[in-house]
Amino acid sequence: MSGLHVAIIMDGNGRWARRRRLPRWRGHLAGVDSVRDVVRAAPDLGVSTLTLYAFSSDNWKRPPTEVGRLFWLLREYCRREQRELRENGCRLKAFGRRDRIPKSALAALEEAEAFTREGQTLLLRLAIDYGSRWAIAQAARELAQQVKAGKLDPDRISVDALHTQLTQHLPEPDLLIRTAGEQRLSDFLLWEAAYAELYFSPTFWPDFRRSHLEAAIAEFRRRERRFGGLAPVVPTAAARELLSATAEALRAG
Ligand code: IPE
Ligand code: IPE
Ligand code: MG
Numbered sequence: 001m002s003g004l005h006v007a008i009i010m011d012g013n014g015r016w017a018r019r020r021r022l023p024r025w026r027g028h029l030a031g032v033d034s035v036r037d038v039v040r041a042a043p044d045l046g047v048s049t050l051t052l053y054a055f056s057s058d059n060w061k062r063p064p065t066e067v068g069r070l071f072w073l074l075r076e077y078c079r080r081e082q083r084e085l086r087e088n089g090c091r092l093k094a095f096g097r098r099d100r101i102p103k104s105a106l107a108a109l110e111e112a113e114a115f116t117r118e119g120q121t122l123l124l125r126l127a128i129d130y131g132s133r134w135a136i137a138q139a140a141r142e143l144a145q146q147v148k149a150g151k152l153d154p155d156r157i158s159v160d161a162l163h164t165q166l167t168q169h170l171p172e173p174d175l176l177i178r179t180a181g182e183q184r185l186s187d188f189l190l191w192e193a194a195y196a197e198l199y200f201s202p203t204f205w206p207d208f209r210r211s212h213l214e215a216a217i218a219e220f221r222r223r224e225r226r227f228g229g230l231a232p233v234v235p236t237a238a239a240r241e242l243l244s245a246t247a248e249a250l251r252a253g
Pocket of ligand 2: 010
């Protein structure tokens with residue numbers, strides 16, 4: 001899969017609902033339509049990996065009724081969408097902690113993961129009970145275990161080693177979108193997003209559709225990524241002429 005990796009912090013469900021004088025969970029419910037739309041659109045827009053922040057480890061601080069609704073929605077999403085996901089070549093894979101996810105949601109999630117595992121067109125990653133600092137600590141702990149077992153020399157704990165342990169060879173996000181106007185990462189992909197292009201959209205997640213993703217990707221394509229280096233030099237016409245004359249002269253011996 002060599003297309004873009006887009007990550008999205010799907011925010012603003014509660015505010016979307018409040019604007020309509022609806023309970024917050026109705027915003028989460030409406031947000032599922034946005035997920036479906038964006039997942040369908042992603043491959044057409046050159047996206048091969050889509051990472052969605054569905055539930056943060058800090059979201060446990062919310063009232064149990066809201067948390068319960070969110071996991072109910074996750075279960076329903078997996079049950080209802082897995083067929084279409086498979087037909088469209090989407091592979092669903094969750095990441096984050098699994099030990100606190102309610103049983104029936106976890107069962108549906110794992111069934112959808114297994115059901116879609118052959119998907120080659122789009123890798124759909126759902127961050128569930130995820131926190132980036134937790135993930136980094138987890139990776140550090142695993143490296144420490146390898147040291148303890150005598151399989152890893154502590155001197156070999158480098159940026160690359162930690163990166164591989166953390167990302168399991170997945171590509172880093174190219175573009176990180178947050179909806180609903182907030183400009184923070186809320187513990188999402190802190191390590192992986194080191195050089196991601198950030199894009200903040202004022203649109204509440206339940207209103208976010210293909211056209212919004214398209215606009216974000218168009219903006220991304222206009223950005224210049226430097227990764228700490230210098231901007232690529234575009235030769236002037238005169239320089240190009242000189243280069244080709246030199247090449248010609250070299251060829252002629
Ligand atoms: C994002 O919407 C969904 C989750 C965090 C699960 P919010 O529920 O955070 O919506 P706002 O930010 O309160 O509007
Ligand atoms: C981040 O949004 C988590 C998800 C979108 C799943 P929050 O709404 O929880 O983040 P804060 O509290 O505004 O930082
Ligand atoms: Mg929010």
